[in-house]
Amino acid sequence: MKKLLLLLAFLSFTYALYDDPPLASVTASNRAYASSFLSNHFNESVAKSTSIYALGNIIYSNASMRIAGLTLVVDNATSPGLNTGVIIEKGGTLGHLMQKSGVGRCDRAFFERYGDNAECDFDNDGCSEYENSADIFYTINVTFFFRDSSKTERANEETVRVFDKTFSNALTNVISTPTLIERVMENSSGIENLTVVFNGTASPVYDIVDRENAGVGCIDRHVVLFDSMAFGDMAIYRVEGKNKLFFLSAPILNEQWFRNNQFDSVVLSESRIYKAEIIKNDEVTKNFTLYRFNTTTNGFGLLEIVSVPAEDLSAFVGVVNITPSPLESNNQTYAFLYRFNYSYGGIGDHVLALSVKDVFGMEGNYTQKIKSRQLSYDSNKTETGNDYNEGTTRKSASFSIENLRMLEIGFGMLGALIILIAYRIRK
Numbered sequence: 001m002k003k004l005l006l007l008l009a010f011l012s013f014t015y016a017l018y019d020d021p022p023l024a025s026v027t028a029s030n031r032a033y034a035s036s037f038l039s040n041h042f043n044e045s046v047a048k049s050t051s052i053y054a055l056g057n058i059i060y061s062n063a064s065m066r067i068a069g070l071t072l073v074v075d076n077a078t079s080p081g082l083n084t085g086v087i088i089e090k091g092g093t094l095g096h097l098m099q100k101s102g103v104g105r106c107d108r109a110f111f112e113r114y115g116d117n118a119e120c121d122f123d124n125d126g127c128s129e130y131e132n133s134a135d136i137f138y139t140i141n142v143t144f145f146f147r148d149s150s151k152t153e154r155a156n157e158e159t160v161r162v163f164d165k166t167f168s169n170a171l172t173n174v175i176s177t178p179t180l181i182e183r184v185m186e187n188s189s190g191i192e193n194l195t196v197v198f199n200g201t202a203s204p205v206y207d208i209v210d211r212e213n214a215g216v217g218c219i220d221r222h223v224v225l226f227d228s229m230a231f232g233d234m235a236i237y238r239v240e241g242k243n244k245l246f247f248l249s250a251p252i253l254n255e256q257w258f259r260n261n262q263f264d265s266v267v268l269s270e271s272r273i274y275k276a277e278i279i280k281n282d283e284v285t286k287n288f289t290l291y292r293f294n295t296t297t298n299g300f301g302l303l304e305i306v307s308v309p310a311e312d313l314s315a316f317v318g319v320v321n322i323t324p325s326p327l328e329s330n331n332q333t334y335a336f337l338y339r340f341n342y343s344y345g346g347i348g349d350h351v352l353a354l355s356v357k358d359v360f361g362m363e364g365n366y367t368q369k370i371k372s373r374q375l376s377y378d379s380n381k382t383e384t385g386n387d388y389n390e391g392t393t394r395k396s397a398s399f400s401i402e403n404l405r406m407l408e409i410g411f412g413m414l415g416a417l418i419i420l421i422a423y424r425i426r427k
Contacts, residue, residue, distance in 0.1 A: 030069075046064045069086075077359075088200065090202065139154070142175040143196070146194050187241050190272070200230075203229070204227060245269075348392050
């Protein structure tokens with residue numbers, strides 16, 4: 001029963017839907033996972049091996065390095081301004097200097113406990129040899145490509161001294177997107193790609209103490225042995241930009257008949273919008289939900305956000321890949337088009353606003369002052385029977401016959417004559 005309850009609890013978390021994308025929690029979780037697990041995780045399926053010859057022995061070592069993912073993706077897309085980084089999975093296994101019998105290691109711990117021992121005396125001079133230290137040091141370089149821009153970032157490193165030699169070792173396995181690339185990505189249409197190319201090395205390094213008999217005792221002679229394995233990988237992610245354009249589609253002239261009040265808007269966006277709201281006179285009066293969200297894990301165990309479309313999504317999302325070049329000073333492309341329609345009641349001036357939020361948390365706002373009027377007769381009485389009010393009523397022309405100009409009467413008579421002639425011709 002307890003196992004069943006745990007399973008149900010896990011399933012409820014796995015299939016839980018979020019009203020808002022859990023950007024911060026997913027990013028924090030992935031960074032922690034990258035540091036605690038992927039920074040030292042050997043993946044045999046992509047491993048390389050090397051061998052080092054030491055004191056008549058061959059020491060084998062293995063290592064693996066590849067791209068595990070980004071700290072944050074939504075539907076395999078990324079966006080600038082979120083401190084996103086590339087996570088590298090790295091790890092290895094080290095062989096060791098073994099005793100002649102093959103039972104145990106000839107390392108410092110064995111030497112400190114047993115001293116000179118025939119099991120580790122490889123040159124038979126009465127002095128034991130042993131492995132003083134063994135490590136794998138990594139270097140990580142990631143090159144970011146977007147449009148015509150590229151930038152290579154190298155992981156922060158420490159300098160490690162092994163006896164008389166120095167080596168570089170990466171302090172992190174998360175490489176942040178360069179500022180240069182982020183700036184260019186801000187104007188991504190929403191269907192352009194970021195390419196990340198990883199190059200790195202894994203270097204097993206051994207400090208072997210080759211002790212020699214000096215006649216009056218054994219002396220230490222350190223020998224540093226090392227090799228290097230090169231790794232490379234590539235990944236591609238769609239990039240959603242930051243820009244949004246708002247248009248009022250109805251009423252076009254910001255004035256309308258009060259019996260058909262509309263606030264209809266079109267939004268061109270470089271990123272997917274997941275929710276919107278209408279604010280009328282500082283009060284939220286309508287909400288739209290286009291997506292909800294779930295989380296999954298990729299093959300490396302990193303969390304990824306997945307959007308779940310609303311049932312009526314097609315009512316909002318229209319054509320993609322739009323370039324409104326006459327409207328912009330530069331050639332800007334927007335991959336997503338949205339339509340939001342809203343009807344309301346009331347007469348007079350109203351301040352209406354549309355607020356939208358995209359899947360990466362960026363907001364956009366649009367405000368219009370719209371006047372709703374009723375019709376009038378002779379600019380005297382309104383269609384509802386009230387006295388004329390300039391603020392809430394449209395003017396109308398007088399229909400008294402005295403005010404008609406002779407030209408207007410002439411055009412009317414000419415029209416009647418044309419109709420009469422056409423009728424007689426048909427007969």
